[in-house]
Amino acid sequence: MRWTNYHGHCEYCDGKGRIEDYVIKAIELKMATIGISSHAPVPFETNWTMPEGNLPGYLQEVAFLKDKYKGEIEVLRSLEVDYIPDTISPKASFIDESSLDYVVGSIHFVDQFEDGQHWAIDGSFAEFEKGLNEIFKGDIKAVVKRYFELEREMIQHACPDIVGHMDKIKMHNKTKFLFDEKAQWYVDEVQKTLELIAEKGAVVEINTKAFKRNGLIFPGPEHFNTLKKLNIPITINSDCHHPDKLINGFEEVAEMLLEQGIDQLHEFHEGKWVPVAFEKEGIVI
Secondary structure (H helix, E strand, O other): OEEEEOEEOOOOOOOOOHHHHHHHHHHOOOEEEEEEEOOOOOOOOOOOOOOOHHHHHHHHHHHHHHHOHHHHHHHEEEEEHHHHHEOEEOOOOHOOOOOOOOOEEEEEEEEEOOOEEEEOOOHHHHHHHHHHHOOOOOOOOHHHHHHHHHHHHHHHHHHOOOOOOOHHHHHHHHHOOOOOOOHHHHEEEEEEEHHHHHHHHOEEEOOOOOHHHHHEOOOOHHHHHHHHHHOOEEEOOOOOOOHHHHOHHHHHHHHHHOOOOOOEEEEEEEOOOEEEEEEEEEEOO
């Protein structure tokens, strides 16, 4: 039994370490597949996305490592692409031209400050409060609804292969209680989003990046039954930013999924996402 991981970041964006460091660690862990998915460039300055000028080198390096380690592990070429209306999307022309194996599509930015700066909702809590108060006048419900509205726009008009950290807007609830995740209006937003994902056939990742730190996974286990009912393909990804975190929380999340009666993950094989059996210790190969 072996794990796979399709979402991870390296030194080309905000990750730590070379791409090859991740590949070597994945081989040590006896993983079957590793997908490299650095944050795609955006047309404004950030301290965590890949600079546009580095994209050709990134694509070339992943291609080189794919060939170098052929027979030991499958190395896949990807990007995590933001959706910002009229700015960037998983269907942007430069993404289509990058010859990727698959695309992770995520929402990190929700609208803009008065000076035009894009608001990143998954930065520090201070930054989140600033956007909440200055852009949305303290209305957290409006923020959450806008987040899911943007996510559904992405899925409807520029659907990625994998929807990244689907409900990440809840992350700051761990710092300070902002809204009730069991409230019907919130559950309805998640439900509408998952129904659209099911319609479009995208894969939902169970994102374990924060699991060891604070127990968070995206989407949370309270939504696993909906994933099952809607027959949505899922995979477990760690969104790792360091090679040591490649399979962070995988066994624990696998056990949660199995307890909910979910016994298949979707894996990338010969250009397609296919269902495979799994157990707590990994994918059954």
